[in-house]
Amino acid sequence: MKHTQRYDQHQAMAFADLLVQWYEKNKRQLPWRRERDPYRIWVSEIMLQQTRVEAVIPYYERFMEQFPTLQELADAPEDRVLKAWEGLGYYSRARNLHQAVREVQTHYNGIVPDEPDAMGNLPGVGPYTLGAVLSIAYNKEIPAVDGNVMRVISRVFYLYDDIGKQKTRKTIEQMVQQMIPTGKASQFNQGLMELGALVCIPGNPRCLGCPVQTVCRAYAEGVQKELPVKEKKKPPREQQIVVPLIEQERKIWINRRSNEGLLAGLWQLPTYEVTGEDEPTSLQTSFYEQYGFRLQIGERFFTVQHVFSHIKWNMNVYKCFLSESEQSLLAQVSDKDSGHCFVPIEELEQFTFPNVHLKILSKWKGME
DNA sequence: AAACCGTGGGA
DNA sequence: TTCCCAAGGTT
Numbered sequence: 014m015k016h017t018q019r020y021d022q023h024q025a026m027a028f029a030d031l032l033v034q035w036y037e038k039n040k041r042q043l044p045w046r047r048e049r050d051p052y053r054i055w056v057s058e059i060m061l062q063q064t065r066v067e068a069v070i071p072y073y074e075r076f077m078e079q080f081p082t083l084q085e086l087a088d089a090p091e092d093r094v095l096k097a098w099e100g101l102g103y104y105s106r107a108r109n110l111h112q113a114v115r116e117v118q119t120h121y122n123g124i125v126p127d128e129p130d131a132m133g134n135l136p137g138v139g140p141y142t143l144g145a146v147l148s149i150a151y152n153k154e155i156p157a158v159d160g161n162v163m164r165v166i167s168r169v170f171y172l173y174d175d176i177g178k179q180k181t182r183k184t185i186e187q188m189v190q191q192m193i194p195t196g197k198a199s200q201f202n203q204g205l206m207e208l209g210a211l212v213c214i215p216g217n218p219r220c221l222g223c224p225v226q227t228v229c230r231a232y233a234e235g236v237q238k239e240l241p242v243k244e245k246k247k248p249p250r251e252q253q254i255v256v257p258l259i260e261q262e263r264k265i266w267i268n269r270r271s272n273e274g275l276l277a278g279l280w281q282l283p284t285y286e287v288t289g290e291d292e293p294t295s296l297q298t299s300f301y302e303q304y305g306f307r308l309q310i311g312e313r314f315f316t317v318q319h320v321f322s323h324i325k326w327n328m329n330v331y332k333c334f335l336s337e338s339e340q341s342l343l344a345q346v347s348d349k350d351s352g353h354c355f356v357p358i359e360e361l362e363q364f365t366f367p368n369v370h371l372k373i374l375s376k377w378k379g380m381e
Numbered sequence: 382a383a384a385c386c387g388t389g390g391g392a
Numbered sequence: 393t394t395c396c397c398a399a400g401g402t403t
Binding site: 136 | 396398400401402
Binding site: 063064065067068100101102103104105106178179216274275276277323324 | 382384385386387388389390392
């Protein structure tokens with residue numbers, strides 16, 4: 014009888030035992046495993062959301078040098094926090110963490126809460142992070158179910174539920190909750206993730222060296238490659254983006270994005286989504302609506318593509334020209350605090366986001 | 382429930 | 393090249 018999900022108590026206990034033993038012997042030495050400071054563990058867990066360990070390590074080290082304690086992070090201006098996060102992605106994580114730390118400072122006397130209700134109500138702390146921080150830092154017996162854990166549990170316990178569904182995460186949280194060995198929540202939760210990261214990996218799991226091979230039902234049935242079940246996601250939708258390149262005395266016109274949505278609050282070369290009509294007209298219209306005069310659009314300079322997780326930008330860069338009166342008009346409103354300004358081309362890098370605009374910059378310099 | 386929010390590395 | 397996806401959270 015295939016696809017039945019029977020939960021075997023003996024299997025679960027043997028599994029937990031083997032896992033904890035293996036973890037204690039084989040865990041990696043990671044920067045956030047050096048001490049058990051709840052603040053540091055919290056920061057690491059936020060950075061590790063949807064992000065690989067190798068990518069996180071340098072950011073984590075720098076972050077801890079800049080903000081060694083919860084209080085120092087709480088006291089820091091948001092600009093510095095975002096700057097330290099630049100390049101890591103998912104920037105609301107940084108803003109939420111900053112806000113949450115400030116709440117801890119004011120409401121909890123600077124001590125990271127060890128109660129699920131208090132911790133779970135902080136911005137940016139969802140069910141996974143709640144369980145991870147409380148179990149790792151305080152050894153509380155609370156599940157911490159992430160993608161690794163769902164993969165491991167699906168395989169070991171022969172679970173065919175789609176791990177893309179929220180309901181499946183809840184099912185697995187209940188299973189894990191019952192398996193946590195008394196007094197060993199920290200090792201067990203980290204062991205689950207460590208096994209998922211090193212052995213029970215996506216695609217071709219390394220079953221030959223697996224410490225829980227003897228209790229794994231997927232291995233027994235030879236279906237470890239079929240699990241976990243996960244529905245494919247849709248391809249990113251495409252957007253046509255026009256970028257005006259406005260230069261004046263070796264300075265480039267940039268602006269700051271809205272505080273909400275994609276790349277919130279970040280500086281960029283201006284981008285406008287093309288709506289309907291041809292690109293130069295669309296660009297001229299968008300610019301007119303914003304500044305009240307018609308920009309002269311030159312020829313198309315070049316095309317750059319950038320793919321986000323859910324959006325694909327086809328960016329066409331147009332060289333633009335201003336009359337003398339328009340030049341002085343823009344120069345007058347050039348102001349960092351109001352969200353748009355001219356910056357020297359050498360400084361463009363620090364106001365633009367890596368990867369997307371650096372490509373533009375290099376091509377622009379090459380064509381001078 | 383499903384869309385939205387980044388990035389870089391590996392197959 | 394293209395696709396997948398990695399220690400998720402919010403709306």
